[in-house]
Amino acid sequence: MAGRLARGAAADSSRAETRERSAAPPTAAKAMPPSPAPALSVAPAAQAQPLQESPLQQPRRPGPVTAGVVDDNADFDAYLAFRDRTQVAHRPRDVRQRYLLEVKDARGRGVGDAEVAVQSPDGHAMWARTDGAGRAWLHPDAFDPAGSAHYDVLVRKDGRQSAARLTRGQRSAVEVRLDAAAPAARARLDLVFLIDATGSMADEIDKLKATLRTITAEVAGLPSRPDICLALVAYRDRGDAFLLRSHDFSNDVGAFLQQALQPLRAGGGGGDYAEAMNEALHETVHQLSWRGDGATRMVVLLADAPPHLDYGAPHYDDDMLAALGKGIKIFGVGASGLDRRGEYIQRQMAQYTGGRFVFLTYADAQRPGSGPGRETVHDVKNYSVDTLDRLIVRLVADELAKGSAGRG
Template identity: 80%
Template sequence: MKKHPLSRRIGAVLCAPLLVAAAATAQPLWPEPRPEPRPEQALRAGPRSVPNFEAPSATHCARPVSTREVPGFADPDPQGRAGVPDALAKAAPEARGTEDRMRREAPPSAVASPAPRAPAAPGIAARESFAPHDPAPAQPQWAAPPTVTAGVVDDNADFSAYLAFRERTRVEHRPRDVRRRHLLEVKDRRGRPVGDAEVAVQGSSGYAMWARTDAGGRAWLHPDAFDPLRSPQYEVVVRKDGAQSSARLARGQKSAVEVVLDAAAPAPRARLDLVFLIDATGSMADEIDKLKATLRTITAEVAALPSRPDICLGLVAYRDRGDAFVLRSHDFTNDVGAFLQQALYPLQAAGGGDYPEAMNEALHDTVHQLSWRGDGATRLVILLADAPPHLDYGAPHYDEDMLAALGKGIKVFGVGASGLDRQGEFIQRQIAQYTGGKFVFLTYADAHRPGSGPGRETVHDVKNYSVDTLDRLVVRLITEELAKAGR
């Protein structure tokens, strides 16, 4: 008996999705991320289900120091922000009144010969210069800063403690659900870790996310952070050097997944892209001075590691609206001397006023505007701040950019300076945990008196932490990241 033509057409329609699913299973499709839109496009784009970003692709950082500045806006109320001492506004309740935090310094001079450039974020104009903007003496003259000690916790290593911290900390933040997570490990056929492999996670709901493995071939995946529909299963696709492999994740099953990829062995010499993302408002003078005094030593110790890392340095300093600048960004360079003289040494702590600062804008610029290298680089950000971001300014939003940071393989290590409140701690730890970084915090002999000098005490909600001087701790964190590749 012959089937009616209409029946055959209906059967073909019903079978088509099954055929597509079978083809996808045989050769998973790579869900390409969308490039970061121009501001006028962003206004029309509407809600986004995935972070927009372009994959890191720079091939080198052998370039002169360049400066791009987003100027602050005129303050309509000169008795408002400017009338509130920044150090008083930022001091945590238990630390307010500390004399050594109550100083403000003159703002740096304006950028020389600015040239127009596309804005870093919607509605904010930027300007760029390739000339030194604040001439500094060959040998900067400042008093040696006192020893600064710090502790560190790894919220991914003690994840249950981190979830308990989130549960008991009721502060305003951008929510992302990380309670469900999976550890992805990518190895070659000899069992060696495959670092900087691209990862795409596609849910049956259509929502997707991206990540890159660290030097140890690992990445933490949090499906519920990007998929509000809670897909029952996900396709995990991994690729590098033209090779591609995949695995499936089903809700309620594997907590870890391993993917084997035919990838070339890593280069013997590591590539390190290191950015200092710094709150440069008035209360941060001590921390900035410490970084000025120790960064040359830090870079020298890192350069002397067994893998002889090829180091690129970048700096993004930020203040707030109404200050001399919202952010001042220096793209990557491998000229350490020029970086110190033209980017770091001229930086002064000034401005501020209210407690939150323009961290959202600065993180967005760091993730999307700097020339991050591709092809196996280790990408790290040291976020040094004593205040949370403004959550009342609108886009950009730090949670969207932390998702994009993971997609570009950028780990953020939050460093909580003195005066960082509970909200600031929550957000720094949120960014660090999601991107695979750690939370660092300054410690003192008396936690409630930052002027008491170095010690082991902290006001932060942490336990089981180790303490060292801040400069040695930074070197240790970088060393541990590079060592994950077995170099």
């Protein structure tokens, strides 16, 4: 049971607090109401990628950590082909049919952070929030088992609302006009680091500690000069010293680094490969104090293992749907040792919420101890490579830039 353990910052950062949940088996969490949780999909297992040597067994490497990134929404056909050839256990959500929603004001500017409800005649529904450019991807078959022919789309912001209809098979985007107030002059960013803190993640956690101050300084110096709030959710597994430790949002970067990130240590691992990612994602989406209208909301998920699929609720697919409803984008970061199931699930969450899949790269893909480079064991093509800290800054900058036109 989660309890308040300590305040994470001073009075002017009073939203920051540490929450810890013991590693005892959790009670079943409340599932997302819009759609029933689907049955577990267990396809014939593909040959697993050999696990890489544990970072705990490697000497500490000087120099940068390099990473690549792919945008599965930008190359959607390639993503669907990856899904088809990757036969692993996962929570199924059908995204093969998708439709672009664009919400614009009278001047043709994108309306960011607008609330979206999509409902079938039978009452099956989903929720989303538009990104800074006023866009959101809608996947009817992910929530509607009946495969309805059409859907009512309702968009709301600042007390104003507008409606449209989505017809299955339409080729054009669903366009909605909505006269909303201009966004705040200064961008707001809620950024969460969701971290697997089991023993094999020691190297990645140390690197994050070493670079996060630089990352936040560079983000603060972006042209939009964002008002930044940071949060941390760390997780291990049942049987470890803790299941979850979370530090709620703080706008005091120094206090966050000192009180939330620096004390974090890798350890444990539950005695198996999968970890408590389901519980951690549920905590992240539902328990943190996300800011209201107008914020850019991002989760950087750093993990080298998939979630347990045998623990019962909460389930990651329910919470990725809930994340889209709250305008939270998930950016999965695949650390060394992440197998094909872990890659599939990280990409599943990133694609559905509008995020991207990031993966560490090495001089020799089969040897993470070989140092930084361009190679990876993951099933990706046509990816760019940069240092991980610069890549995170770039991803944040891309998201913030989507709302800059509305502030101009």
